[in-house]
Amino acid sequence: xxxxxxxxxxxxxxxxxxxxxxxxxxxxxxxxxxxxxxxxxxxxxxxxxxxxxxxxxxxxxxxxxxxxxxxxxxxxxxxxxxxxxxxxxxxxxxxxxxxxxxxxxxxxxxxxxxxxxxxxxxxxxxxxxxxxxxxx
Amino acid sequence: xxxxxxxxxxxxxxxxxxxxxxxxxxxxxxxxxxxxxxxxxxxxxxxxxxxxxxxxxxxxxxxxxxxxxxxxxxxxxxxxxx
Numbered sequence: 698x699x700x701x702x703x704x705x706x707x708x709x710x711x712x713x714x715x716x717x718x719x720x721x722x723x724x725x726x727x728x729x730x731x732x733x734x735x736x737x738x739x740x741x742x743x744x745x746x747x748x749x750x751x752x753x754x755x756x757x758x759x760x761x762x763x764x765x766x767x768x769x770x771x772x773x774x775x776x777x778x779x780x781x782x783x784x785x786x787x788x789x790x791x792x793x794x795x796x797x798x799x800x801x802x803x804x805x806x807x808x809x810x811x812x813x814x815x816x817x818x819x820x821x822x823x824x825x826x827x828x829x830x831x832x833x
Numbered sequence: 834x835x836x837x838x839x840x841x842x843x844x845x846x847x848x849x850x851x852x853x854x855x856x857x858x859x860x861x862x863x864x865x866x867x868x869x870x871x872x873x874x875x876x877x878x879x880x881x882x883x884x885x886x887x888x889x890x891x892x893x894x895x896x897x898x899x900x901x902x903x904x905x906x907x908x909x910x911x912x913x914x915x
Contacts (some may be wrong), residue, residue, distance in 0.1 A: 711864075728915045745842050745843055745846070746842075746913075746914070747842060747907050747909075749887060750888050750891040750892075751893055751914070752909070753891060774915075775914055783901065786914075786915065787914065787915045796893065807915055810914055810915055811912075811913075811914055811915040812912070813912065813913060814914045815842075815888060815909050815912055815914075816912060816913070816914030817842055817843035817909070817910065817912060817913055817914075818913040818914070819843070827912075828843050828844050828910065829911075829913035829914070830884075830910065830911025830912065830913045831844065831881070831911060832895070
């Protein structure tokens with residue numbers, strides 16, 4: 698499953714999406730809002746997406762991972778809207794017969810998502826706000 | 834003339850005060866040309882132009898392609914998912 702949603706992300710659903718009898722290793726990656734960035738005291742984040750294009754992007758990236766590491770199964774979900782410190786903005790789940798491929802596939806998917814998927818993040822910090830990617 | 838549906842996100846949405854806009858453009862208009870027009874007079878958007886990419890009907894395209902009547906064009910400033 699490849700989902701962009703305003704609702705809190707369900708780890709159970711993500712695990713179910715990649716679990717199957719042949720999967721001996723499952724990696725679940727969560728990207729979580731943290732309280733500081735680049736020396737700034739972060740208050741909260743606001744995420745925005747071109748939802749249909751972002752879901753298509755996550756699907757393509759996941760399928761690329763499954764092709765690159767045969768036997769893996771990948772699922773990805775991203776949340777939009779206002780997120781507080783400690784909340785998960787993105788979840789990538791990857792399963793494989795063995796753990797090495799599950800780790801590699803999950804890493805590849807989150808790294809690629811961060812550079813390609815049409816999702817934007819506004820960081821609201823003590824003293825102002827900035828769209829990440831535009832900051833000096 | 835062609836009807837193009839524009840989608841604005843992030844800095845574009847903030848600077849323009851709207852998330853979408855329908856415009857009429859001449860045949861042969863490209864995403865780059867439409868971007869320049871939308872950004873004209875707005876310093877923040879003009880300074881972003883060189884790093885903006887384009888999604889037409891959800892697909893990433895070059896800035897010099899020919900738009901078609903009814904296309905959806907989204908401007909993509911630097912992404913920051915995850």
